[in-house]
Amino acid sequence: MTTPEPADRVLARASLAEGNPTGWFDQLYTAAARGEAEVPWTRGKPGVDLTAWAAEHPGEGRRALVVGSALGDDPELLAAHGWAVTGFDVAPTAVAAARDRFPESTVDYVVADLLNPPPAWHHAFDLVVEIMNIQAMPRDFRPAALKSLASFLAPGGTAIVCEVAEENMDMATWQSPPWPFSRAEVESVAQDGVRLVSLDTVRDGARYWATFTR
Template identity: 35%
Template sequence: MKELNFLHKDTFSYEEYKQMVKEYHEQDKVLDWFDYIYQSANGDFSKVFWADLEASPFLIEWLKKKIVQKSNKKACVIGCGVGDDAEALSDFGFEVTAFDISQTAIELCKNRYPNSNVKYVIADLFNYPKEWFESFDVVYECNTIQVLPNEYRKKARASMSSLLAKNGYILVSCRSREEGEKEDEIPKPLSKSELDEFISIDKLEEQSFLAYDDKQTPSVPHYFAVYKKNI
């Protein structure tokens, strides 16, 4: 097996990040590279290059609608990064479990929010603790599927949906692409047909769907979609 070239990097440029992910994908080691991004921050959460350091405004807007009214409401944040979205859900009254496959990411969260009510844990989306199955009223997914290749994307989507309790909601934030475009891009944005599999395969109901361009220069097209489990 070819030796990978990124094991001791202190910082990553965007191009180096894409090349690293490509090499890991080629060797079918699709989950093994995440921790290096967080390690390269050297304990400083603000140095994680993909972290926005604020909760998604679309998540906040949805939370302000107070759609989930039940007491003891539970939320799960997938690939929680440095914790902004998890803390927002906690602020809105959810009992939050936030997980990441990166041990370093979880350490950064705990150091950043030492008095947090969020339960930050190391976990694998493809092999999460069995007690999480169908346990959450809200699942928040931001930019996880798009960094996975091929069938891992479908497997991730199905695993995310399996976390939902009855009448639970999954909120999906991701880069977007037109059908047939950007097939070799890293990260690979999601097409509408990929997101529609939450409906056609996982049998969720689409509650809202927003296509928008972010504020980067040049802007990057995104989707923010909400699906509900009714069965």
């Protein structure tokens, strides 16, 4: 007997075949809300790497933007550390679920697309957090996504970029999504006045963790 393919793979394949890089995310969150699928990246708590970073970097009221805010765990973590947080996701169902989970939240949850972001976000954030989202879109969309990401960062601010590291993957057997990053691709966030501060690996070399400033 074969194991049924997970819903995220089935939905992603159909969405990508139609040339839609992001449509499957909302379909997956909607199916999960009905109890018909699992969202593989939801943990019910913030990521451990961001948790460690936030403990050392209080926001003191500065503005943070969380890309791919999902069910709200990472935005809420930063809000608890004093950041004035905007979290956005292309999936309206995820944004609604985050608002429902945290009704008292100070986070501004917004439906928006990294590939076509609000112009008001240009150079507007002291902290920009991109964890495992751009890698979830096919590579053709990567240059536009990275350009948007760089554009959000205010002078003197910090951008965090964390993606699966291609150099440590067995790409012969790898199934996308996600599409892992090379070191050079992570470094390419340094554009339009943004510069690389650090580039390390975390999770035993499985992910890059890079910081940038402007």
